[in-house]
Amino acid sequence: MALGGGMSCVKYLLFCFNLLFAITGLIILIVGIKAQINSWPYIDLTDENFYTSGPVVLIIVGIIVFIVAFFGCCGAVKENHCMIVTTYCAQFSVFLLIIFIAEMAVGIAGYMKHSDLEASIVRHLNETIDQYPTNKEVAKTFDIVQTDLECCGIKGPEDWAAHNLTIPSTCCTGIEINNSMAAQCTSSSPGFHSEGCLDKLVTHFKDIAMVLGGVGLGIALVQLLGVIFACCLARSIRSQYETV
Structure with missing residues (x-):
């Protein structure tokens, strides 16, 4: 009607x-x-x-x-x-x-x-960073974070040395690859990410x-x-x- x-x-x-x-x-x-x-x-x-x-x-x-x-x-x-x-x-x-x-x-x-939030992220990163060389899922997650947010380590690049690990190539932007091998990322490398990932993750x-x-x-x-x-x-x- x-x-x-x-x-x-x-x-x-x-x-x-x-x-x-x-x-x-x-x-x-x-x-x-x-x-x-x-x-x-x-x-x-x-x-x-x-x-x-x-x-x-x-x-x-x-x-x-x-x-x-x-x-x-x-x-x-x-x-x-x-x-x-x-x-x-x-x-x-x-x-x-x-x-x-x-x-x-x-x-x-x-x-x-x-x-x-911050406590949860710190706990998870500290528990998994040692697994970076052996766990592909952990490595993938760290690599995505360090590439997307342009950061390195948890609170800084020194976290990798503290865990007896070399700095991943994803801590640098524009790493050149020669003979299928990525050049080593160091603090003197161009495009080195000097900031830690924690603060950027928390902000995100x-x-x-x-x-x-x-x-x-x-x-x-x-x-x-x-x-x-x-x-x-x-x-x-x-x-x-x-x-x-």
Whole structure:
């Protein structure tokens, strides 16, 4: 049944709200995917599960938000009372009880994980650096970190000597390869990484946590206000429909 002429304004408000809601869903989805990509190469360097589960939660939430908002847009355009009311009831119950809590949890966890992060990374690096010559996975992780972040060792290049190991070639940028052998990386080599990896890793993970936390808290509050507004509109639509 079509909405009355007096409800045209409500219809467009509902469409705009759902469009905004869909955009926030896409923002959450994109931020979650980007955080997952940025943390994945270094995820083995910390025991904090937040950097694995946090982005996944946002990805799932973003998909759900976008799908529900899409059906809301369809209901508003088609003036489908059943679709509109059903959608907003679902938004109010499901979003407030599940999605809102999930976003808030990610946001709060993103800020709380700062204090535990450095200790977790230091412990893992100290436990694995001795395995660099024998463990391919450990070597791959160290090489990725030292290449991408342009760093060397844990707190500095001297960590390799402290563990009776030669400085890896990934501690230098632009190492030349002659006869399939990479030239030795030393402190006097061009492009030598003089900074340790710990501070850069902590900064990298904290940036991810801040983004996840900011998006989780910010979008959750915006969506809470939006859902309350949508419920008021849905109630108005139901009242208008029942009086026809």
